[in-house]
Amino acid sequence: MVKIPPYLKKGDLIGITCSSSKMELQAANYAAEVLTSWGYRVHLGITVGTSFHNFSAPDELRLEELQDMLDDPEIKAIIFGRGGYGMVCIIDKLDFSTFRKHPKWLCGYSDVTTLHAHVQRRYRIPTLHSLMCSGITPETVDNEYVHSLAAALKGKTYRYTATAHPLNREGKAEGILVGGNLSILANLSGTASQIDTKGKILLLEDIGEYRYNIDRLMYNLKRAGWLDKLAGLVVGAFVDGKETATPFGQTEYEIINNLVKDYDYPVCFGFPSGHQDANYALKLGMKHELKIGAKTVLKEI
Numbered sequence: 001m002v003k004i005p006p007y008l009k010k011g012d013l014i015g016i017t018c019s020s021s022k023m024e025l026q027a028a029n030y031a032a033e034v035l036t037s038w039g040y041r042v043h044l045g046i047t048v049g050t051s052f053h054n055f056s057a058p059d060e061l062r063l064e065e066l067q068d069m070l071d072d073p074e075i076k077a078i079i080f081g082r083g084g085y086g087m088v089c090i091i092d093k094l095d096f097s098t099f100r101k102h103p104k105w106l107c108g109y110s111d112v113t114t115l116h117a118h119v120q121r122r123y124r125i126p127t128l129h130s131l132m133c134s135g136i137t138p139e140t141v142d143n144e145y146v147h148s149l150a151a152a153l154k155g156k157t158y159r160y161t162a163t164a165h166p167l168n169r170e171g172k173a174e175g176i177l178v179g180g181n182l183s184i185l186a187n188l189s190g191t192a193s194q195i196d197t198k199g200k201i202l203l204l205e206d207i208g209e210y211r212y213n214i215d216r217l218m219y220n221l222k223r224a225g226w227l228d229k230l231a232g233l234v235v236g237a238f239v240d241g242k243e244t245a246t247p248f249g250q251t252e253y254e255i256i257n258n259l260v261k262d263y264d265y266p267v268c269f270g271f272p273s274g275h276q277d278a279n280y281a282l283k284l285g286m287k288h289e290l291k292i293g294a295k296t297v298l299k300e301i
Helices: 025-037 059-071 087-093 097-101 110-123 144-153 182-187 211-223 252-259
Strands: 013-017 041-044 075-080 105-108 127-129 159-163 171-181 201-207 232-239 267-269 282-284 287-292 295-300
Touching: 013 025, 013 059, 025 041, 059 075, 059 087, 059 097, 087 110, 105 110, 105 144, 110 127, 110 171, 110 182, 127 144, 171 182, 171 232, 171 282, 182 201, 182 211, 211 252, 232 252, 232 287, 252 267, 267 287
Parallel strands: 013 041, 013 075, 075 105, 105 127, 171 201, 201 232, 232 267
Antiparallel strands: 127 282, 159 295, 171 287, 287 295
């Protein structure tokens, strides 16, 4: 049975931690000010604004802080500072026993996909695939995507639309929304964090990958059975793609389209999710309806 974390009320406490790569303190402080303006209290963790090589801090410190925030009954949501790399280094050492009894919203994307997938597979507790503190800036603070995070934290249901894409496969599907960053999901294949995608709507996005590697990652999902019995597929942004000296010959969307052409479920491309400003807050682990026609509609039901 799905156990939905309580939605936030004014005065609730939000924790900010950097469980993966480092981020600047000034950027985190700005995001904290915005969250405060929404009526919440904010606790900045000690991993915010610090650095240890590419990480915010050594594994032990990142683990300790995230564990403390998971266990703290006063913290009602955790918004990660940024993604990068590092969640996989600590995921197996986290104790979710208190979190399972008293769940809270875990908000982020990119490297946070590891945490989303683990919680979905092991505990069936919804999480929030959303922008992080790094995405709340003076340039974005008033856009609809930042507002979507504010609305999701308060428990508002949503209905998002996206323009049609030439590669879309029209149709209608219902199912629990799962997924996130493609390279992270492929890395989780065969682990205790691999999600069950049967009957689900799968979300995929990525950044900075060589196009041949996108093909390899998609073959990983296909061979591992991730793509076989989906209800539907939502393909978000694939940005900053790279090429070798000899171009691969297909775009990211063409690669994905080629790998799912033998299936009959609806597929949409270009949904506003991923490593870009256009990044809607999406409740992973909760039921959605996907309609693909003259435009794409994804709504929580």
